[in-house]
Amino acid sequence: MSIEEIIKEVNSIFIDVLDNDEIVVQHETISDEIEEWDSLNHIQLVVAIEKHFKIRFTAAEIVNFNNVGEMCVAIKIKIAS
Amino acid sequence: MLSFNQLKRNLKKDFNTFKKIRVSILAEDSSQLLVQAIKGYGFELGYNIEINECGYNEVNLQVFEPNSQLHSFPSDFVVIVPSTQKLLKKFYSRSHAERITFADGHLLYIESLTQTLDERSDAKIIFCNFLEINDGVFGNYSSKVEASFLFQLRKINFELMRLAQKTPNVFINDLLSLQIQFGTPFIIDNKFYVNSDITFSIDFLPHVAKNLLDVVKSVDGKIKKCLILDLDNTLWGGVIGDDGVEGIQIGDLGVGKAFTELQLWAKQLKERGIILAVCSKNTDDIAKEPFNIHPDMILKLDDIAVFVANWENKVDNIKHIQSVLNIGFDSMVFVDDNPFERNLVAENIEGITVPDMPEDPADYLSFLRSLNLFETASFTEGDSVRTNQYQDEAKRIxxxxxxxxxxxxxxxxxxxxxxxxxxxxxxxxxxxxxxxxxxxxxxxxxxxxxxxxxxxxxxxxxxxxxxxxxxxxxxxxxxxxxxxxxxxxxxxxxxxxxxxxxxxxxxxxxxxxxxxxxxxxxxxxxxxxxxxxxxxxxxxxxxxxxxxxxxxxxxxxxxxxxxxxxxxxxxxx
The missing domain is CATH 3.40.630.30 (Gcn5-related N-acetyltransferase (GNAT))
Known part of the structure; x- marks a missing residue:
């Protein structure tokens, strides 16, 4: 799966979890740019992404992602392994 | 079970017409997600739950300080959610000699909490028991060491039951039973515990909220009073009209064990005061035959308050049962293996609970147990004679x-x-x-x-x-x-x-x-x-x-x- 495809799927997870159809995420998107993306919702997002891609993030990973792109790169590596 | 996301969406809905219930939450871990789950689950039950989230890990301050946020709020319920991880740290800070009395000391502390709460308000207190952690220091040998964490932890959980028994205002939210049902990996997501001090996983939160509100609901009088049972393939395996009394599966025949154990459970409910009724598509005397003569039947006719076996539709029959018992449909549970009958009843009788039974009778009992349908806020010995009273009523009619x-x-x-x-x-x-x-x-x-x-x-x-x-x-x-x-x-x-x-x-x-x-x-x-x-x-x-x-x-x-x-x-x- 390409990074673009992963971002697309991650986007629909954001829409579902944050309950906002307008959300568009890109590689550079950071949490400050999306109003609903606070630390509590972040937890829900991480769990939803883990379930969707059948992967597990580590405790360190989930606090170190600087933007959506970094998260998707991590997803890509995990699905491949 | 609804997902956390579904519960969260409920928060945007209109709670205005619902009964308001004020709940203060005192948690030793971060409780923001739990609060959302409780409020969201309240919507499912028709409650407008107003939550007073009292700080984070401030149980002492909130309880003992007279002007705290807790005491300035008119709570109907005060919910205490302790943390086993924090208990563990406290335990490790004690010397070996002190560890033997650790549980006793902690119980005295819990008692002082509940006593203070009891004196300062009329709110009911719901204490979540401790999730279990085997810290792996002694392994299986923990049981032989009084100074082990596991020994002391289990003692606390056990004695909490006794505390609840002698204090009418204290109820236990039995999270430990949920832990046994779902398993530790499901209920705790370690990375969120490590990062944010959030103990319960996202998937576990709806179950915690349900279990808590089961207690609230029963204190509020919303309880199940009657279990209506189908017969063929529900109380025994097979069809009595076709297989005959020797051919139905109960006891040692076929998968009879599944049905025997379901009957044993129903009998225990009856003895606790739940009214049993039968609603079956059958000829009356044929349907009664196993109750009268089958040696392996646990339930007998005098366990059944109202027995309806005919070829009318079940909606009318359940309405008849309701008119004899004179209790609300929302206090009735209808168990039937047939999805068609279940659907018909669920769609035509508002309020009745119709569990969506699993396909395999072997799963019936564990499924029904897991629903916690018969939560209660009281138990008195008179409860067990209720069936006789309803049978007398049928005679009066x-x-x-x-x-x-x-x-x-x-x-x-x-x-x-x-x-x-x-x-x-x-x-x-x-x-x-x-x-x-x-x-x-x-x-x-x-x-x-x-x-x-x-x-x-x-x-x-x-x-x-x-x-x-x-x-x-x-x-x-x-x-x-x-x-x-x-x-x-x-x-x-x-x-x-x-x-x-x-x-x-x-x-x-x-x-x-x-x-x-x-x-x-x-x-x-x-x-x-x-x-x-x-x-x-x-x-x-x-x-x-x-x-x-x-x-x-x-x-x-x-x-x-x-x-x-x-x-x-x-x-x-």
């Missing part, structure tokens, strides 16, 4: 058909009523009646045992309790009245509730005669009644009017002086 007029029928019943005050023997049952009675309940005030005890010791209150029996049997305690003396020579009826089983027996008049009698003794000029409508008590909307009270604004008044006693078919013991 038949007997009544012999009489042309009401008066003849009533005098033929030879009713005798017993009147008593509140005492330590009947207080649990009185409290339970205030919590369970929905229909004949003028103001639907729910009282704990502690509150009832206060009334019984108060000079400002008149406490009357009525029991009734007749030629068919003993109804037990059937009416409760709590009157409050107002300064202006008035007796205000704070609580008047009766069992619907004794409607239309002249009991209303009998009770009123007693109330007015007491009002006279106390030199009251007026008796004041009030009807507060709920979704269930429409049956008493005209209660005071029918008894001759005059409307006075929101209230109903009765003049003591000019009151004429109601005619009775009931003798006083």
């Amino acid at each position: 038949v007997y009544r058909k012999h009489f042309a007029n009401e008066g003849e029928y009533l005098s033929g019943l030879t009713m005798v009523a017993k009147i008593e005050g509140f005492n330590k023997f009947n207080i649990p049952r009185i409290s339970q009646l205030t919590q369970r009675s929905n229909q004949f309940n003028l103001r639907a005030k729910r009282y704990t045992e502690k509150e009832i005890e206060k009334f019984s010791n108060s000079e400002k209150h008149v406490c009357l309790l009525f029991a009734l029996n007749d030629k068919f049997g003993d109804h037990g305690l059937i009416a409760v009245v709590i009157g409050e003396l107002k300064s202006s020579n008035e007796l205000f009826i704070d609580t008047w509730l009766m069992s619907c089983r004794v409607l239309k027996r002249g009991m209303e008049g009998f009770v009123l005669n007693r109330i007015v009698g007491r009002a006279k003794q106390l030199c009251c000029k007026k008796v004041i009644g009030e009807y507060i409508p709920t979704s269930k008590n429409n049956i008493v909307a005209n209660h005071y009017k029918d008894l001759g009270f005059e409307k006075a604004g929101e209230y109903w008044e009765l003049d003591v002086e000019s009151f004429e006693e109601h005619k009775m078919y009931i003798d006083k013991e």
